[in-house]
Amino acid sequence: MIATETFRPLVLAQAKARKVEPRLIIVKHPIGGLNAQELAERIETATKELAEATGK
Amino acid sequence: MRIFNPTFGLSAAGGETMALKPVNWKSDAIALFSNSKPNARELLDGIRSKLGAFRPVENINFVAKNSASQPAPKDLIEEVAAKYRGALLAIAD
Amino acid sequence: MKDIAEQEVIDIGDLDIDGFNAFALEQGWGDGMPLYPPTEAKVAQFVDTVRGDNRPFAPVPPRQIVPTVQALAANAVMAGCKPEYFPVVTAALRGLLDPDYNLHGNLATTHSCAPMVMVSGPARQDLKINFGSNCFGQGWQANATIGRAVGLILLNVAGAKPGEMDRSTQGNPAKYTFCFGENEEENPWTPYHVQRGFALTDSVVTVMSGEGPHNLNDHGSTTGDGLLTTFAGSMATPGANTIYGKGPCFVIIGPEHAATLARDGYTIESIRDELFKRSRVHASRISKENQETYISTGHKPDGDWFAIARSPQDIHVTVAGGPGKHSAFIPSFGGTTVASVRIAR
Numbered sequence: 001m002i003a004t005e006t007f008r009p010l011v012l013a014q015a016k017a018r019k020v021e022p023r024l025i026i027v028k029h030p031i032g033g034l035n036a037q038e039l040a041e042r043i044e045t046a047t048k049e050l051a052e053a054t055g056k
Numbered sequence: 057m058r059i060f061n062p063t064f065g066l067s068a069a070g071g072e073t074m075a076l077k078p079v080n081w082k083s084d085a086i087a088l089f090s091n092s093k094p095n096a097r098e099l100l101d102g103i104r105s106k107l108g109a110f111r112p113v114e115n116i117n118f119v120a121k122n123s124a125s126q127p128a129p130k131d132l133i134e135e136v137a138a139k140y141r142g143a144l145l146a147i148a149d
Numbered sequence: 150m151k152d153i154a155e156q157e158v159i160d161i162g163d164l165d166i167d168g169f170n171a172f173a174l175e176q177g178w179g180d181g182m183p184l185y186p187p188t189e190a191k192v193a194q195f196v197d198t199v200r201g202d203n204r205p206f207a208p209v210p211p212r213q214i215v216p217t218v219q220a221l222a223a224n225a226v227m228a229g230c231k232p233e234y235f236p237v238v239t240a241a242l243r244g245l246l247d248p249d250y251n252l253h254g255n256l257a258t259t260h261s262c263a264p265m266v267m268v269s270g271p272a273r274q275d276l277k278i279n280f281g282s283n284c285f286g287q288g289w290q291a292n293a294t295i296g297r298a299v300g301l302i303l304l305n306v307a308g309a310k311p312g313e314m315d316r317s318t319q320g321n322p323a324k325y326t327f328c329f330g331e332n333e334e335e336n337p338w339t340p341y342h343v344q345r346g347f348a349l350t351d352s353v354v355t356v357m358s359g360e361g362p363h364n365l366n367d368h369g370s371t372t373g374d375g376l377l378t379t380f381a382g383s384m385a386t387p388g389a390n391t392i393y394g395k396g397p398c399f400v401i402i403g404p405e406h407a408a409t410l411a412r413d414g415y416t417i418e419s420i421r422d423e424l425f426k427r428s429r430v431h432a433s434r435i436s437k438e439n440q441e442t443y444i445s446t447g448h449k450p451d452g453d454w455f456a457i458a459r460s461p462q463d464i465h466v467t468v469a470g471g472p473g474k475h476s477a478f479i480p481s482f483g484g485t486t487v488a489s490v491r492i493a494r
Contacts, residue, residue, distance in 0.1 A: 014314065061223065125485075
């Protein structure tokens with residue numbers, strides 16, 4: 001799951017309620033309202049974290 | 057003084073924590089699941105493009121729920137579970 | 150020894166009221182205002198009022214806990230309710246648990262929505278629920294504490310802790326309490342609960358995930374047509390969730406406005422139809438980026454106009470309040486429904 005750092009507590013609380021342990025990729029907040037240049041940083045971070053988490 | 061706990065209740069989930077199935081992120085079919093909020097699709101699209109550098113992307117597909125404010129329909133979740141080995145959810149912003 | 154969260158009954162020793170409040174706030178049980186201790190004796194009084202209603206409650210999202218009646222009663226006690234209010238509180242919770250109400254989405258959203266609780270039927274008189282002047286405001290124990298009890302249940306049972314599972318960007322004062330009665334006595338049309346298929350003699354709770362009331366001031370119009378022009382113009386807001394969430398809303402008409410509309414031959418149905426037609430938002434008032442988002446998620450305009458509801462039936466109309474030339478518009482979260490539940494009394 002990709003979540004922003006601000007919403008990490010929500011994801012963790014909901015995962016706990018559902019008894020699941022999601023693998024989280026955390027990026028800076030926000031996502032909405034960003035222009036293409038700003039969003040590129042989130043894409044870069046998310047892809048890097050995904051690659052690390054999945055052992056590329 | 058003895059009081060009733062205002063948070064008390066029985067957990068609807070079972071006692072066991074669910075384990076995730078192993079996924080081969082280098083080759084397995086993956087769903088990119090958008091929460092339908094602005095920029096979620098663009099974020100996932102950018103990730104898909106970058107994944108192309110180290111894996112095939114033909115079996116990485118976009119999925120979205122109808123509304124950012126509504127839960128994903130059960131049949132959509134079941135479809136994703138049946139068709140894909142893994143799912144990357146853009147879920148909380 | 151069990152963690153406090155896992156204990157149904159907790160021995161807190163010889164704490165006085167201040168000590169109990171400090172303890173409760175430390176546990177995260179409060180909304181910031183003083184709480185009454187939910188002692189075993191007090192909770193038992195409340196539970197006695199719902200003895201005839203043995204239907205189990207569904208798991209309450211997002212925490213997914215099946216509450217005990219005692220835990221629900223503890224919240225009503227803490228809120229300052231009288232025991233006889235408790236059946237209204239439990240009926241409201243049943244409404245919130247309607248799957249189409251989408252409680253999980255309502256609580257986790259960044260939107261400011263709060264549970265609007267409207268009471269219809271004889272319970273309003275019996276419990277002294279204010280439906281006249283200042284019905285959305287302060288001064289009535291039933292209004293204040295029934296709404297507050299619902300809020301505490303969402304905090305403590307549902308787990309909607311602000312900043313954690315309640316992610317509202319700014320919140321809304323209605324999250325403290327938002328309960329009022331319908332003014333059936335000055336309603337020239339059919340009372341709301343009868344519109345929904347209940348008997349006139351039933352007492353009914355209606356819940357909707359709403360923003361606070363938006364005032365509709367019209368001192369000048371002398372016709373129903375003029376009033377509807379004002380109402381619709383005020384409802385046509387590009388910043389409301391319903392512009393893309395496409396959910397319900399309420400128009401709570403003040404008795405004097407209602408009398409004018411009824412005099413001019415308007416019915417609930419014709420008011421809905423007119424408001425639906427006239428409250429559309431012109432594309433020139435919506436940013437290009439938002440238009441693209443709305444269209445891409447299936448909310449296509451009719452020509453250059455974006456509707457604020459799916460149909461006239463999404464616009465719920467009734468009467469509340471006292472003398473004066475004011476009405477209210479209450480937009481919803483969007484992805485939700487209006488749920489009405491008979492109060493078991």
